[in-house]
Amino acid sequence: MSNNKYNDAISNTKIKQIALIIVIVTLFLLMAYQLAMFIPSLLGAITLYVISRKYNLYLIEKRNWKPWISALVIMLATVVILILPLYFLIDTLIEKLGNAQAYMDKFNDFLDKIHSYILSEVQIDILSKENLDKVKETAGQLSTTILSSTLNTVTIIASTYFLLYFMLVKPRVFERILTNAAPLKKTNVNLISEKIRKMIIANAIGIPVVAFGQGLAALVGYLIFGAPSVMLLFALTTIASMIPIVGGAIIYVPVALFMVAEGNTIPGIGLAIYCLVVVGLIDNVLRFTLLKKLEDIHPLNTVFGIILGMNLFGFMGLVFGPILVSVTLLLIQIYRDEFSDEDNVVIASDEEALAGIATTEDVEENNTNSTTNEP
Structure with missing residues (x-):
């Protein structure tokens, strides 16, 4: 009889808990919707x-x-x-x-020259009139x-x-x-706050520094090989360098093609080679030194995080997109720590979480090894 009362009490407590969670989530979503701007x-x-x-x-x-x-x-x-x-x-x-109007005239002339050059060289209308329009x-x-x-x-x-x-x-x-x-243990709250702090610093400082470094390297190339409107290209390259995967290449590759189409074949090819080698080298060096030092972020985290963040938050998605991915992975591990019956749960880094390294088998293996090594 007492067990039934105990089970009923547990059931009522859980129902109240779930109801309160639903109310909290509903109010939170309502506030977020109204204050989305x-x-x-x-x-x-x-x-x-x-x-x-x-x-x-x-x-x-x-x-x-x-x-x-x-x-x-x-x-x-x-x-x-x-x-x-x-x-x-x-x-x-x-x-x-x-x-x-002047900008669009120059841009249209720019596209027409690239189109004519590609068509004359490869005899394929890659940029058809419909696509060009x-x-x-x-x-x-x-x-x-x-x-x-x-x-x-x-x-x-x-x-x-x-x-x-x-x-x-x-x-x-x-x-x-x-x-x-935060409805979590204090240790896990501290873990999340420290993770967010490191990610914010790494993305808010690291990504702009890497982009500015690539922009400066590209600026030197624009000056050496005589590209037009070098300061405009510098600004565009710096901003484009924050875009995942393609980066500054979406600026300097068309510029190099434009220079070749204008008849400046050697400077155009030289600019393309310079940017692909030097700007790419600057990107890799800064990412594997500065960003690695600030926070060890998995490359997939950065790529998908920025794409997700830009769609959700606009420009600030450059910073908070990767944070959203990292915190999601971290919360999954914290959920195991808070509510799982396992005695040992490893809170893994981004690299380990994305690679699937922090598994129960790893924990058990580590525990077995430590027990074996004891005198």
Whole structure:
């Protein structure tokens, strides 16, 4: 009789627990849906907070600065260090693309020359008139979108700094709220927060540095081989270098083809070889040194994470796309640690999780070896 009452109590508790979870998830999804426009701003504020957290706490707790003064100084520093270079990069693009008609005329001439050159050399109409018209139409729509999104970008940046200010003024309270809200063990909460911190730093600092390094290397090539509008190409190559798989090649390969089609065969071929070798080398060196040092991120994580993140979050997806993939893999392992009956659960790195290394058999083998080696 007592067992039945106990089972009924457990059943009622589980029902209440499930009902509460459904209510929480529903409210969370409702808030996320209504505040979706602020998600990029929130992600941007979190990124800047993580990057500047150490310095903010130092000014408040070690130097005894007033929190609002520390917050304003940190925000000003991030504007100077992070936002201004991005502003000048975008300003260069807008200045070059501002005269839309002249730009489209040059772009159409650019495509026509590449098309004529390929057709004369290989006798195959790779770029048919229909495909060529589609490319021109897409390019026109893209240039219009870039120009029209300027106001939206300013709004996102303003919202980002509005949220960042309140995070920086009371950093300990902000972190305590997030920690207490997480329905996990404290050790696993700390594990997730440390993982997110490393991933944010690796992506927010590492990816732009790698892209800027490739852009500088390509700029040297553009200057050496006499490419047109070198500063515009530098800006485009830097931005394109953040795109997974293709990267800056979507800029310098067409430029090299254009130079060859113009009759500058040797400089065009030289630019193509230079960029494929030097820019590719810079990419590999920086990725396997800087990014490896900041956080050991699996290449598949980066590729699929950026593709996923760009679709979900826009530009901030470059940072939070890979984080989303990594945290998902980490949560699967934490679920085993929180609710599995296994005594030993290994929280693996991205490399191990994606490769399937952290398995129960590995744990059992390690336990067996340790038992065997005991005196």
